Amino acid sequence: MGEFARRDFLKGAAIAGMGLVGAASMAACAPQTAATSSELPSTGASTADISWDREADVIIVGGGGTGLCAAWEAATAACSVLVLEKSEMLGGNTSLSGGMIQAAGTKMQAERGIDDDVERFAEEQIALGMGLVDEEIVRDMCVQSPGMIDWLVGLGRVFDTVASVPSFKPYSNDDNWAPRVHQLGVGTAQYGKEHTDVIWAACEELGCEHELNTEVVRLINDGELGVVGVVAKQGSGTINIKAKKGRYPCNGGHR
Secondary structure, three states: OOOOOHHHHHHHHHHHHHHOOOOOOOOOOOOOOOOOOOOOOEEOOOOOOOOOOEEEOEEEEOOEHHHHHHHHHHHHOOOOEEEEOOOOOOEHHHHHOOOOEEOOOOHHHHHOOOOOOHHHHHHHHHHHOOOOOOHHHHHHHHHHHHHHHHHHHHHOOOOOEEEOOOOOOOOOOOOOOOOOEEEOOOOOOOHHHHHHHHHHHHHHHOOOEEEOOEEEEEEEEEOOOEEEEEEEEEOOEEEEEEEOOOOOOOOOOOO
């Protein structure tokens, strides 16, 4: 990553999370403008007098599949990373899922004589969306899917099976359907947790840290700089955590 661009970072993390069976965690590299909702209100006053309890270059809100991918991405851009997870474990829905990852044009498919490519995969997935999906994101997910498998294998994830899901006609057909489900065996417990365990181990090697039982309840929004940190509920009280690189690129590239 030559430059740590927030838009590209979040898009890449989101696509990675989609590849990891659609994990729904929110990944936040503190944005240049306030990102608020009724569930996650933001302060808008000056932050000059705030007492910070902790800080990191990048704060990841939610330690599910997408959040862990985001943590890894930020860490490879030479950022210090803190993952905040409100539950008692990392992994989120991804760790509880069946862990099936669909990918097209992979080495494993080729080794098994499966003729497939990312364009066919994208055609099928967009058709299955019935006009209700962001086609650009779905296409990016499909195009990057073989790289996702290679990335996980490089982190130590083991796959030994390419299975199939039913053909949902007329959206799936002989021209766009193929066996694409990459997994480890059949009947193995906790498929999804095996994904997230591997990713978090890689994150820890890059220096990422995490806090469990820590729920982010508010964004800290500086009038000039945008979001510069979060307020998190921990135990019976709250703590203020600063995102040091909330506005500026982190240094360096992939390492």
